[in-house]
Amino acid sequence: KQEVTQIPAALSVPEGENLVLNCSFTDSAIYNLQWFRQDPGKGLTSLLLIQSSQREQTSGRLNASLDKSSGRSTLYIAASQPGDSATYLCAVSGNQFYFGTGTSLTVIP
Amino acid sequence: NAGVTQTPKFRVLKTGQSMTLLCAQDMNHEYMYWYRQDPGMGLRLIHYSVGEGTTAKGEVPDGYNVSRLKKQNFLLGLESAAPSQTSVYFCASSYGGREVDTQYFGPGTRLTVL
Numbered sequence: 001k002q003e004v005t006q007i008p009a010a011l012s013v014p015e016g017e018n019l020v021l022n023c024s025f026t027d028s029a030i031y032n033l034q035w036f037r038q039d040p041g042k043g044l045t046s047l048l049l050i051q052s053s054q055r056e057q058t059s060g061r062l063n064a065s066l067d068k069s070s071g072r073s074t075l076y077i078a079a080s081q082p083g084d085s086a087t088y089l090c091a092v093s094g095n096q097f098y099f100g101t102g103t104s105l106t107v108i109p
Numbered sequence: 110n111a112g113v114t115q116t117p118k119f120r121v122l123k124t125g126q127s128m129t130l131l132c133a134q135d136m137n138h139e140y141m142y143w144y145r146q147d148p149g150m151g152l153r154l155i156h157y158s159v160g161e162g163t164t165a166k167g168e169v170p171d172g173y174n175v176s177r178l179k180k181q182n183f184l185l186g187l188e189s190a191a192p193s194q195t196s197v198y199f200c201a202s203s204y205g206g207r208e209v210d211t212q213y214f215g216p217g218t219r220l221t222v223l
Binding site for chain 2: 004034036041042043044045046049089091096097098099100101102
């Protein structure tokens with residue numbers, strides 16, 4: 001069974017700092033990996049999707065990388081802002097979708 | 110364009126009661142999913158559908174039933190609610206399958222079973 005782990009569980013940074021969120025998975029037989037954002041009491045919003053054949057995807061200040069062979073993905077957030085405060089989840093798509101438990105990010109003004 | 114909507118937003122049940130959660134999407138998506146989110150567990154797939162009239166089991170299907178009679182709707186039923194089913198339930202949809210497509214999520218239903 002696929003296991004998805006996200007470290008750290010919580011992170012607090014001052015505004016303007018660059019940061020990296022980590023996601024690891026145990027089974028490299030995946031179709032793709034997605035990063036989502038979840039605000040308190042809300043649903044999930046897709047940020048980036050990386051196909052298994054790709055190494056990275058970029059959207060604005062966000063950059064996600066994928067190393068399928070080592071079972072790792074990172075989400076890089078540049079010049080963090082208070083509005084980035086949320087929980088970030090990664091999910092891998094194999095025979096089913098498997099989600100990590102998320103990293104709760106707080107950006108301090 | 111409302112995206113994915115869920116009804117109701119909150120519900121409290123007593124053990125043994127039944128209820129149905131409704132998910133609706135207006136994006137003409139083929140695929141629809143039901144997840145539950147529990148603290149420390151992440152989201153887990155309950156059931157999913159790859160098209161009108163089809164359903165399939167996910168990771169944690171026991172105690173739930175689903176139906177997809179119309180393409181735009183995906184219903185999740187609890188026949189006899191148990192306290193272990195206290196959770197936040199999310200519906201999602203996608204145009205393509207898991208191989209290629211991102212999922213769009215509804216706002217969630219918070220269910221408490223006493």
